[in-house]
Amino acid sequence: MAMGSSPVVLGMLLTFASLAITLYGAHNAPWHHLPVWWDLYGNPWIYGPRWVALLFVPVLTLLVPFALYQAATRNNNVEDHGAASKQSIFNIVVLPALFLFTIQTYVILPAESDPKHKFPARIFVSNTALWLLIWFGHNLKHLEPNNVIGIINPWTTNASWDIVHQRAGLIFEISGILLFLASFVVPIGWPMLATLLVLWLGPWVISFAFAYSKAPSSDEPLLG
Incomplete structure (x- = not known):
């Protein structure tokens, strides 16, 4: 699919950035178990192993856009699309990576590092x-x-x-x-x-x- 550079490349860059930020901030979350789910009021509810809690979202940052890209490349109609449509498909394919990177950086890591793990x-x-x-x-x-x-x-x-x-x-x-x-x-x-x-x-x-x-x-x- 001709969409300029593959959205998977951008997804990989966001994944590496997410991993780097996570590893840098991991020292602020020294507990062996960290929350992986919160209740409706932002209080920790379910805990999991430290690295699972910290790295689950960065892994998804790569896997989800990769799966979407594989599905999109199997559609022959996309090759005949105009530039605006191809750009929009690129944007939508990489959208999960952008969303998950933002959530990891500004939601998950602050919650894991907070003494009360408030979401x-x-x-x-x-x-x-x-x-x-x-x-x-x-x-x-x-x-x-x-x-x-x-x-x-x-x-x-x-x-x-x-x-x-x-x-x-x-x-x-x-x-x-x-x-x-x-x-x-x-x-x-x-x-x-x-x-x-x-x-x-x-x-x-x-x-x-x-x-x-x-x-x-x-x-x-x-x-x-």
Whole structure:
């Protein structure tokens, strides 16, 4: 897939940077067991071995974009895409690495190094809004038809692709802005979790429903 340099290369660079930052900051987390999961109020809930807790996210920083890239390169349609679509696919493939690097640096490591291991929920939710909603939605609007990345379901067709992804991209962006603002004011706990689930899952549900509403007659070939 011609997208300039492979997004896996950027994923590797982010992984190495994440590992370097983690190893540098490991001396601030001297305990043998560290939290790997927190409750709704940011308190440690489940503990695991020190290096598992510290290195789990950096490993995912490489593996997730690598898996997405392998799937994208198997789609022959992508070779014929324009520059904007190829760039958007690059951005979406590398998106998990960018998100996980940010979470490792500004959420996980501070939580592991904190004496009480308090999870910074507001930073996590605000970054979810920025990367997984706003940035994803922006790139979604520039995608051309393919059967790997985008709003992929039985009702997504070549004919309806543009309008579905333009609307879906806008919905994700609006939801992301709302979630970003909410991350600073909604109480941590059940209210924050409910807000996160509604504003993150909502765009997917609405986008799939919109794709269904735009489904043409059954004799038009589906995407792919």
